[in-house]
Amino acid sequence: MNAYQNFLDFFSMNNGERLDGLSEIYFSGMSRDERAMAFEYLLKMVLEGGSWESVNGLFIADAERAALVVRKLLDAHQLREDAEIAAAWNLYCLQSDSSLIPVFIRLMSSGDKYNRAHAAFYVPADDFTPELDSALKGMIRTETETLPLVNATNKYLECHGITRESVSKEEFSRLYRGLRSDEAGVKEAVFNELKNLLQ
Structure with missing residues (x-):
């Protein structure tokens, strides 16, 4: 039961010790029975509203059961906001279900800056709807917190096929800086340029 005990010990750590999160490492040495016990342990947490960690852990323990x-x-x-993001992301990874995109969009306007940041970071870029376009633009135009703004900007570029790997460093920087500009006209010019890329 050593692997299962390590799993249980994870939940008694303070936040600083839990930085790496609940990962596959905690489950890899478990027997089938231990993994089932871990699933039940996490399920109790998730049924009470869950958290980012507990939902992700549930999918690591048994993705098929967790999905249902x-x-x-x-x-x-019935989930807390951070658990909703983890749920939508894990479900999308399994099923590529576009009906999950509105979950991310709704949470991009959360009152919690970390949930806004996570929603923008984890929303799938391969299902770029007009609603997602509008939500990301809205964040880029109005977000005042750095992390949500950075994530929204990067995701908006990714939705248009622009990543650090797909274009030159100079081109990425030009577009990124344009979207982060304090001048509305500069932002709008980059929005229009990116819109033309998709046509």
Whole structure:
């Protein structure tokens, strides 16, 4: 039961010790029975609203079982905001279900800056809808906190096929700086330039 005990010990660590999060490492040495016990342990947390960690852990323990339970909780709005983001992201990774995109969009306007940042970071770039376009533009135009703004800017570029790997460093920097500009006209010019890329 050493691997299972390590898993349980994770939850008694303080936040500084938990920086790397609950990962596959905690589950890899478990027997099938231990993994099932870990699933039940996490399920209790998730049924109480969950957290980013508990939802991700549930999917690591047993993705198929987790998907069934978590989808019902997500649809019934019974998860906390950070758990909703983890749920939508894990479900999208399994199913590529575009009906999950509105979850990310809604949480891009959360009152919690970390949830806004996570929503912008984890929203899938491969399902770029007009609603997602509008939500990311809205964040880029109005967000005052650095991390959500950085994530929204990077995601908006990614949605247009612009990453640090796909274009030159200079081109990426030019577009990124344009979207982060304090001048509205500069931002709008970059929005128009990117819009033309998709046509």
